[in-house]
Amino acid sequence: MSLDLTLRGATVLRPGRGPVAGDLPMAGGLLTDAPAGRAIDLSGYLILPGIVDLHGDGFERHLAPRRGVVSAMDQGIMAAEAELAANGITTAVLAQFWSWEGGVRGPDFAARVFQAIAATRGTVATDLRSQLRLEVALLDDYDRLPAMISDWGVSYVVFNDHLPRDRLSEGRTPPRLTGQALKAGRSPEAHLELLHRLHARRAEEPAALERLCAELAASGIHTGSHDDRTADARRVWRNRGVRIAEFPETVEAAEAARAGGDAVILGAPNAVRGASHKGNVSALDLIAMGLCDALASDYHYPSPRRAALMLAQSGVLDLASAWALVSEGPARILGLTDRGRLEPGLRADLVILDARTRQVAATFAGGRVSYMSGEIAARFLG
Template identity: 45%
Template structure:
């Protein structure tokens, strides 16, 4: 792990604090946000915002297996994911790993391999990488193994997911149209059918299985929810056993039911601009505007979180503080992380520095440690004075859409 930054004060920037953009300074010391006459760094022309808290990220799979037949060492994939997260302003990242009957990179064997690698990698991590398991509901026979893994690897988040019905429907449709239901070699196809049949055979045991898991997770302090709820009834059934988080619901009814019950709704940031084809009728933007969304997650693409924020500001009239809370303060609250999500004195120094004109992230600080730096911000931290011509006072796109800045 890198060293803590020396005590410093960022001056001249616009700071997001107490729900408003303010022209004030912010100081960092011993990994925390503090106060005091510390050495100053002039960040005139920049925005300083709380670090992003990402509740569901699967970008690591792209670094792990960029091609189906090319799988790399998990430690290498974690290092690449870590740097990608930092470069995109993510300071706390939950890596979403499957625990599925599908096997392969989504199966329990690989899940345990990844969790073991993450435990080893954390000592050198730039960001706060954590594990989130996406557990298939029909994995009845792995209950003891799952609970042991959650306990051993200190998994703090888990969501239940049922892909069995969709898989069976997909196979039926392919057969009806004369297609090969499984486009894999015969050996792999036989193994896949066997896993599928075994999962089907445990269907009647699923409700009791989930209740037992929920009770165990409550005892362990695990925060859990569900992924891909089809309707309000499905969401209600999960809520009844304590699975409160509603992640990536597949219908407006499911999202509305979660909101009515006070359960947090987590939506996919990429879906703000690129909705998934079969679920495109569910408008993420509409749910956000209706105040049905509590947090946005990167899903499969880290840059989408920043992109979604500016889309909400520029195209849908949302204030920057309100839009940013969907990727920082609210996710931190959902995961009961009181030490991050806002730039409040005494909290972890997790912050993102954006160039106000280009809107590019030029620095990310995690727990008072430098995780990423580029561009003009790097020169500022090295002690160079900003050139007057580079930051002349003129309206920027971001300034035009921001509320009036408070000056303290």
């Protein structure tokens, strides 16, 4: 149930004004411009727009805490939602692989995940959404995917290509073959045979992708490419109507995306660490160059909040610009015009931080409490 409240005494991040002292009323799940409900003293706290996480796969560990051990799917989704809320995330896009890698990334498992997200959606406060990460080599699945995407309510598809093509072309054994085969439930020989079979159809991929991208676009699905390395790669995807560049690996690819008017999403863990864990271009460098529209959690849900605060504290950006990378920016990319800013008429999606420690004290999604802990709970409970 959404709450009617007037939050008083806190510092509020307002659009176009930055952090200012003032009241923040909400009623019926929306922010309002008139006092509403009970007044709560939040002096000593900072209120920011709720985090919109465009791409996160940290929920995998909730669904499969150990190899071969899969939790009850709906319970795993609910456990992940609790972690999202504890980190100030009010809209979460759960990124699930549809891959030849099998196991928790295989199509059968993915179908169960999407069904569980659809069933859980609406029963929790956090707005849970789905992203399908399609390995482009799975050509035989292209015809059936659009209908399933519609049934599951998937709103975002990203194209990946993790096939070890160089090794396969050279006739060499791909690295980590045995480990990958075991995760997929195949023998190393069967796994290698599958990789060669998929790679042998690479000439069919461009035309098939053209058709699939056109069908997804006609259905209003957002599409993105993943790990672009060159300007040419980004141009090819743009020509297919794929206008989101997720985690470009080079300055060249990020510059090409920006020049073409495409949205650039970077990994928040990369920004927090100051470097990519894979040795790619630093997200900090791209942000400083103005080549970032949004930061995503990637594999670590605390990172969006930490990255935005770090950017502000280090002087790379002011707080409003830094926080926009995890709120207004991602909301705009997904076409979610009802959130990402704290202004009357928008969803009451907000995260409340302790002004001293900058830790999450409470999170509201659509005016509903999704997380609350510590001293702030006493203020709400009276």
